[in-house]
Amino acid sequence: MIGRSITRLEGHAKVTGKARYAADNNLARVLHAVLVGAPIANGRVLSIDTEAAQRVRGVVRVLTHSDMPRFGAVSFPSAILKLPMQDDVIRHEGTPVAIVLAESLESAEEGAGAVVVRARSESPLVPRDSAGETPVRMGFGEDLNRGDVPGALQRAAHRVEQRFIQPARHHNPMEPSATVAEWFGDTLFLYDSVQAGFNLPPVMAAVFGIDAKNVRVIAPHTGGGFGCKGWVWPHEILAAAAARVAGRPVKLVLTRAQMYANVGYQPLVRQDIALGCDAEGKLAALRHDVVNTTSIVETWTEAATEISRGLYAVPALQLTQRVERVHANLPTAMRAPAEGPGSWALESAMDELALLLRMDPLDLRLANYAQTDPVHGKPWSSNKLREAYAEGARLFGWRERGQLPRHDGPWRIGFGMAACTMTTFRHPAAARVRLQDDGGAVVEAGTHDIGTGTTTILPQICADTLGIDVARVSIQHGDTTLPDAGPVYGSSATMGVGSAVMLAARDALAKVARLAREPVETLDFAAAMRRIGVAEIVGDGRFALPGNASFNADGAGTPDAMRTWGAVFLEVGVDPDLGLVRLRRAVGSYSAGRIVNPLTARSQITGGIIWEWGKATMEQSLQEPRHGRWLAKNLSNVAIPVNADIPAAITVHFVEEHDEHASPLGAKGIGELGATGVAAAVANAVFDAVGIRVRELPILPSKLIRDLSS
Amino acid sequence: MTDSLSRREFLGASGAAVGVALTPAGATAAPKGRTAERMVDVTCNVNGRPVSAHVEARTTLLDHLRERMDLTGTKKGCNEGACGACTVLVDGKRMNACLILLAQCEGRAITTVEGIAQPDGSLHPVQQAFIDHDAFQCGFCTPGQVVSAAACIAEGHATSEASVREWMSGNLCRCSAYPQITAAVLAAARRA
Structure with missing residues (x-):
C-alpha cells in the first residue's frame, strides 16, 4: 500500500464543497469582526473616532487599544511578541488599530470604513541597501568562517563574484486567514485556518491567563498555508479577545488586502556570493553574505546560507547572515525558506562558473558532489543526488540538448538546470490507531489537511502496516483533542506523524498478539479480537527526536547529516522583441527518501516547481518608499501563475530510497524541495536563450527588453 | 428586481476595511455612516x-x-x-x-x-475527473474550478490543452495543480 498511487480520500468532500474551512463555520449568535488597519507605517495613534461607526445599523461594538483588555506576555510560537492594540505605537501600515463587531458582515465592513484614525506620521524605514545588523540567532542560519576564504579566492583559477537579489513576496494562499472564536466560560474554541493547531493553546493561555488545556482548536481543512499559517498571528488573538469582550462568538476573516500586513511573507533578500575553483572546476572557496529585511522590533532571519553548508564539498567557507530593519510587518517562513533564496544565488553563480570553465553545468555539480556533510564531516543519512542528476538528465535529454532546435517561431529556446536541496526539519509527533474487530481501523492524529496529502497518506500507512485495504481505514484529524501530531510545515509532517501512525498500528497489532497469544507475523487481528472477545484495541505511536527536542534541523545531535536532494532541468522560450519568458517543459528528479503516494507527491513537487516559476518570472511585493506601505495588496496587481502560464509537460521523478535514519517510515520531506533551484534554472535557461544574465528577480520582460535593445 | x-x-458604502488615511497634520473627514441601508x-x-x-x-x-x-x-x-x-x-x-x-x-x-452533482448524488464527470487526476491539493479553489470547468466544457472551450489553459485561467490555484486541472477538464470533456 505504501508506494501506491491512490486518489485523495478527502477528494469527494473537496469537489462537492462539503469540506469545511475555518470561515465556513456559521455559529449561532456570531458577530462578524472587521479589522481597521493603521493608515501609516511609522508613528503614533493620536485618536480613534468610533462614533460614526457605532451609529451604523448592526454595529455592536468598536474596540480600540484603549478598551482592549491587556494581554499577557507571549513567546514562541506566537509569530510576533509585541502584540497590536496594546498601545498607540504604529510600526507598520495595516497593523490593527480597531475592530468593528457587527451583526452582519456588511454592517461590520461599513462600520470599519467609518472609523476615523488620527495619527502622527514619521518617515518610515524602508529597504535601503545597508550592511544590516547581526540578528539574534534562531538555532540555524549561523555565521561560519572556516579556512582561508580570501586567500583561496585570490588563488582560484576561476572566480565568480556577484550579487543576487530577490524581492519580498507574499504567500497568497487561496484561503485568507480566518478565525472563529467562541468562549464557554474560561474555555476557548477556535475554528481556525492553521498549519499547526497545537501552536495555539500555549499562546492563548499566555494571552488570556487560562489553562492551555482549555483551548480547543478545530481545523480539519486549511486552504493552503505555505508558511503564513504556521505560527500564531495577531488576528487569531484579536478574534478570541473580541469574542471574550463581546460575550458572543466572533468570526474574523482577513480581507485579501489585510493578508499582506497581518501575516508574514518572504522578505527582500540580498545575497553576495563569491565562488572560486581550480582549473578542473573543483571548488576551493565559497563566500556567501546574506542580508534580509525584517520588522522594527522582531527578527526573521532568512537563512539562505544554509545551502552553502550542505550542497557542495568546499574546503573554505565564509557565511554571514544580517538583517535590515524596515517599518513593515514581520516576515516568516515561506515555501521554501533558506534554500529557496539560497539556491537562487548559489545555483545561478554555479552556472556562471560553468560558463567560465566552458564546462557542462551538470558536470561542474558532479565534480563538487559532497560525499559527506561539508561542515561537520558526518555521513549523509541518505543521499542519492547523483542518481537524481542522472535520471533527470536522461528524462530531459540534457546531454543531447545541443541537437535540439533553438528557435520556435519568434521564440528563442534556452535550457537551464540547477541542483535542489532542502534542510531536513523534523518535529515530534504522536498518533493513535484504533483496531476494530470487524477488520477496520481508525487513525487519530491532530494533524491538518493543508493540501499536502496528509489525510490520504496516513490511512495508507496504517493500512500498509495492518495489511488491510485502505478503504477499511478512516481518519480523525484537525482537532487538538486528538494526539499532538506536530505541525504541517517545514516539510516535516510525513516523517513525524507518518511514522507515528506506523508505530501506533504496530503497537496495536502487538497488543492484539499479546492478548491472543499469537505471533504478530501471522496475526489476523480481526479474527483474533473476535476470538478473545475484544471489540477495540488502541495502539499509540510516537515519533521522538534526540533528547526529546521539539525541533531538529539537519540531523543535529545525531550521527547523520540530513538533507533532501534533487535537480531541475528546464526549457524556456524567450521572445526577444517582447521580452516574454515562457516555460516550455520541466523535469524534476529527486532523492527525498521513501515516497508514500507517488500521485500526491508528484502534485506537491509540481506545485513547488510552479511556485518557483512565479518567483522567477512574476512575483514581487514592493514596499512603497515614501509611505512604507505594500504597493499592491490584491490578486489583480500582484501577479502569480495562472493556468495559461503552465504547460502540461512537467515530469517528476523520485529515486528509489529509504532513509531509516531520518524516520522509521523511511520518508523525508518533499513539500519545499520542489520549490528550490527552479529560479536559478530559469535564469540559467534565459541566459542560454538570449545571453542575458538576470541577477535580480523577477525576470520581467522590462529587464530583458532593456538589455536586448542595447 | x-x-x-x-x-x-x-x-x-460597504468597502473593505481600510482606515482613513491621514496626513501628519490631522484627520480627513469620516465618510458618512449609512444608517438605514x-x-x-x-x-x-x-x-x-x-x-x-x-x-x-x-x-x-x-x-x-x-x-x-x-x-x-x-x-x-x-x-x-x-x-x-x-x-x-x-x-x-x-x-x-x-x-x-x-x-x-x-x-x-x-x-x-x-x-453540480446529479440529483441522486452521483458526481458530475468534472468532479470525478478532478479526483482521478489529483487536480487539487488544499481544495479551497476547487469548488470554483469545478463549476468553471463544467461551464468551460459546455461553452465548447475544452478542445485542446492550450484552449483549456486559457479558458480556465480565471480560476487561480496557489497549490498550482494546473497541469492536473487541465488534464481533468480534457478528460471530463471527452466523457461529456
Whole structure:
C-alpha cells in the first residue's frame, strides 16, 4: 500500500464543497469582526473616532487599544511578541488599530470604513541597501568562517563574484486567514485556518491567563498555508479577545488586502556570493553574505546560507547572515525558506562558473558532489543526488540538448538546470490507531489537511502496516483533542506523524498478539479480537527526536547529516522583441527518501516547481518608499501563475530510497524541495536563450527588453 | 428586481476595511455612516430550489450564499473578481459571485458547487475527473474550478490543452495543480 498511487480520500468532500474551512463555520449568535488597519507605517495613534461607526445599523461594538483588555506576555510560537492594540505605537501600515463587531458582515465592513484614525506620521524605514545588523540567532542560519576564504579566492583559477537579489513576496494562499472564536466560560474554541493547531493553546493561555488545556482548536481543512499559517498571528488573538469582550462568538476573516500586513511573507533578500575553483572546476572557496529585511522590533532571519553548508564539498567557507530593519510587518517562513533564496544565488553563480570553465553545468555539480556533510564531516543519512542528476538528465535529454532546435517561431529556446536541496526539519509527533474487530481501523492524529496529502497518506500507512485495504481505514484529524501530531510545515509532517501512525498500528497489532497469544507475523487481528472477545484495541505511536527536542534541523545531535536532494532541468522560450519568458517543459528528479503516494507527491513537487516559476518570472511585493506601505495588496496587481502560464509537460521523478535514519517510515520531506533551484534554472535557461544574465528577480520582460535593445 | 445603486456607490458604502488615511497634520473627514441601508426583496432559484430573500440591497450573492444560506462550498478568495474561488453559474453562465448583488439575481437560476452533482448524488464527470487526476491539493479553489470547468466544457472551450489553459485561467490555484486541472477538464470533456 505504501508506494501506491491512490486518489485523495478527502477528494469527494473537496469537489462537492462539503469540506469545511475555518470561515465556513456559521455559529449561532456570531458577530462578524472587521479589522481597521493603521493608515501609516511609522508613528503614533493620536485618536480613534468610533462614533460614526457605532451609529451604523448592526454595529455592536468598536474596540480600540484603549478598551482592549491587556494581554499577557507571549513567546514562541506566537509569530510576533509585541502584540497590536496594546498601545498607540504604529510600526507598520495595516497593523490593527480597531475592530468593528457587527451583526452582519456588511454592517461590520461599513462600520470599519467609518472609523476615523488620527495619527502622527514619521518617515518610515524602508529597504535601503545597508550592511544590516547581526540578528539574534534562531538555532540555524549561523555565521561560519572556516579556512582561508580570501586567500583561496585570490588563488582560484576561476572566480565568480556577484550579487543576487530577490524581492519580498507574499504567500497568497487561496484561503485568507480566518478565525472563529467562541468562549464557554474560561474555555476557548477556535475554528481556525492553521498549519499547526497545537501552536495555539500555549499562546492563548499566555494571552488570556487560562489553562492551555482549555483551548480547543478545530481545523480539519486549511486552504493552503505555505508558511503564513504556521505560527500564531495577531488576528487569531484579536478574534478570541473580541469574542471574550463581546460575550458572543466572533468570526474574523482577513480581507485579501489585510493578508499582506497581518501575516508574514518572504522578505527582500540580498545575497553576495563569491565562488572560486581550480582549473578542473573543483571548488576551493565559497563566500556567501546574506542580508534580509525584517520588522522594527522582531527578527526573521532568512537563512539562505544554509545551502552553502550542505550542497557542495568546499574546503573554505565564509557565511554571514544580517538583517535590515524596515517599518513593515514581520516576515516568516515561506515555501521554501533558506534554500529557496539560497539556491537562487548559489545555483545561478554555479552556472556562471560553468560558463567560465566552458564546462557542462551538470558536470561542474558532479565534480563538487559532497560525499559527506561539508561542515561537520558526518555521513549523509541518505543521499542519492547523483542518481537524481542522472535520471533527470536522461528524462530531459540534457546531454543531447545541443541537437535540439533553438528557435520556435519568434521564440528563442534556452535550457537551464540547477541542483535542489532542502534542510531536513523534523518535529515530534504522536498518533493513535484504533483496531476494530470487524477488520477496520481508525487513525487519530491532530494533524491538518493543508493540501499536502496528509489525510490520504496516513490511512495508507496504517493500512500498509495492518495489511488491510485502505478503504477499511478512516481518519480523525484537525482537532487538538486528538494526539499532538506536530505541525504541517517545514516539510516535516510525513516523517513525524507518518511514522507515528506506523508505530501506533504496530503497537496495536502487538497488543492484539499479546492478548491472543499469537505471533504478530501471522496475526489476523480481526479474527483474533473476535476470538478473545475484544471489540477495540488502541495502539499509540510516537515519533521522538534526540533528547526529546521539539525541533531538529539537519540531523543535529545525531550521527547523520540530513538533507533532501534533487535537480531541475528546464526549457524556456524567450521572445526577444517582447521580452516574454515562457516555460516550455520541466523535469524534476529527486532523492527525498521513501515516497508514500507517488500521485500526491508528484502534485506537491509540481506545485513547488510552479511556485518557483512565479518567483522567477512574476512575483514581487514592493514596499512603497515614501509611505512604507505594500504597493499592491490584491490578486489583480500582484501577479502569480495562472493556468495559461503552465504547460502540461512537467515530469517528476523520485529515486528509489529509504532513509531509516531520518524516520522509521523511511520518508523525508518533499513539500519545499520542489520549490528550490527552479529560479536559478530559469535564469540559467534565459541566459542560454538570449545571453542575458538576470541577477535580480523577477525576470520581467522590462529587464530583458532593456538589455536586448542595447 | 434590479437595484438602482451603482457599483461605485455600493463599494463606497460597504468597502473593505481600510482606515482613513491621514496626513501628519490631522484627520480627513469620516465618510458618512449609512444608517438605514435600503432593503430589497429577491426571488430566485438556487440549486433547483426556489429562494425568497429580504436583504440589504448591497448584499452580494457570495455573502448571501455563505453567510445566510450556509452554502459555504462557494469560497471567498479575494472579493474583487480576481481569483475565481467564488465561481457560480447564473443561468448557466459562469460568474464571480463576489461581483454580483443578490438583488441582480431576481428570477435567475443559480448553481453552486453543491448543485453540480446529479440529483441522486452521483458526481458530475468534472468532479470525478478532478479526483482521478489529483487536480487539487488544499481544495479551497476547487469548488470554483469545478463549476468553471463544467461551464468551460459546455461553452465548447475544452478542445485542446492550450484552449483549456486559457479558458480556465480565471480560476487561480496557489497549490498550482494546473497541469492536473487541465488534464481533468480534457478528460471530463471527452466523457461529456
